[in-house]
Amino acid sequence: MSESEISGAAQAPVLALDGPSGAGKGTVAREVVRTTGWHFLDSGALYRLTGLYCQRRGVDPAADAAGAAGLAAQLPAAFRLDAGAERVLLDGEDVTAQLRTETTGALASQVAALQPVREALLQRQRDFRRPPGLVADGRDMGTVVFPGAELKIFLTASAEERARRRHNQLKEQGIDVSLDALTEEIAERDQRDASRATAPLQPASDAQILDTTGLEVPQVVEQVLERLRARLGLPGAAARG
Numbered sequence: 001m002s003e004s005e006i007s008g009a010a011q012a013p014v015l016a017l018d019g020p021s022g023a024g025k026g027t028v029a030r031e032v033v034r035t036t037g038w039h040f041l042d043s044g045a046l047y048r049l050t051g052l053y054c055q056r057r058g059v060d061p062a063a064d065a066a067g068a069a070g071l072a073a074q075l076p077a078a079f080r081l082d083a084g085a086e087r088v089l090l091d092g093e094d095v096t097a098q099l100r101t102e103t104t105g106a107l108a109s110q111v112a113a114l115q116p117v118r119e120a121l122l123q124r125q126r127d128f129r130r131p132p133g134l135v136a137d138g139r140d141m142g143t144v145v146f147p148g149a150e151l152k153i154f155l156t157a158s159a160e161e162r163a164r165r166r167h168n169q170l171k172e173q174g175i176d177v178s179l180d181a182l183t184e185e186i187a188e189r190d191q192r193d194a195s196r197a198t199a200p201l202q203p204a205s206d207a208q209i210l211d212t213t214g215l216e217v218p219q220v221v222e223q224v225l226e227r228l229r230a231r232l233g234l235p236g237a238a239a240r241g
């Protein structure tokens with residue numbers, strides 16, 4: 001008897017989208033969500049929020065992993081849609097803009113290397129899995145959080161292209177950083193994420209690798225949707241709004 005038969009209910013399907021920074025996970029995930037009506041887990045936001053919360057509460061994750069995990073376990077975070085725009089609140093304060101900076105990304109990567117922090121966030125991430133399905137964006141969606149995901153895609157692109165994309169994205173948000181500095185910061189973060197002992201950034205053994213270098217966003221979205229349809233028999237591209 002399978003696990004779902006034992007629990008009495010089949011679980012909602014999961015699309016696990018993992019990969020390094022700037023590969024396009026968030027962009028593609030949101031488009032897939034728009035098309036399918038599935039739920040969305042931005043797991044990176046939870047690590048970013050944990051990093052920010054540690055900073056605000058004066059906890060140094062490098063010296064106090066248990067303290068950081070304690071804050072992660074009771075993260076006072078709320079995700080809102082405000083006239084179609086995503087807003088993220090931490091302890092009631094709007095931290096949407098601060099969340100996406102590379103400084104916060106580096107903080108996130110530091111707390112994310114701590115096993116107790118990852119454990120503290122595990123169930124919270126799994127709770128996002130609800131019908132009709134979940135698109136989960138992160139580093140370990142297919143390896144640790146949802147190892148039984150129906151479809152696992154590892155999105156990647158060359159380091160230069162990922163840095164360029166991030167640079168453009170930040171510029172559009174009015175954040176001015178040098179491309180060289182950004183390239184270095186992203187390389188450092190990828191290196192830390194890939195080499196950590198716990199849940200390192202790596203494709204699951206059953207993940208499909210999708211290199212997006214030289215592809216436009218709609219092409220990547222179409223490829224992902226195609227694979228999802230093939231796997232689950234979802235309605236065709238004509239349904240896209």
Ligand SMILES: Nc1ncnc2c1ncn2[C@@H]1O[C@H](COP(=O)(O)OP(=O)(O)O)[C@@H](O)[C@H]1O
Pocket residue numbers: 019020021022023024025026027028165166168169212215216217220
């Ligand atoms: N295939 C692509 N081609 C060109 N730009 C892309 C592509 N995928 C994503 N982008 C752009 O790159 C930036 C970073 O993408 P994002 O989804 O935030 O990446 P990730 O979540 O993997 O860090 C966004 O501005 C996005 O529009």
Ligand SMILES: Nc1ccn([C@@H]2O[C@H](COP(=O)(O)OP(=O)(O)O)[C@@H](O)[C@H]2O)c(=O)n1
Pocket residue numbers: 019020021022023026043044045047048105108109110112113137138139140141189193
């Ligand atoms: N599932 C996840 C998601 C993010 N993270 C960490 O959180 C950081 C920020 O993740 P993110 O997805 O918001 O970052 P980007 O890919 O958008 O740059 C990453 O560099 C990882 O260190 C993680 O360890 N596991």
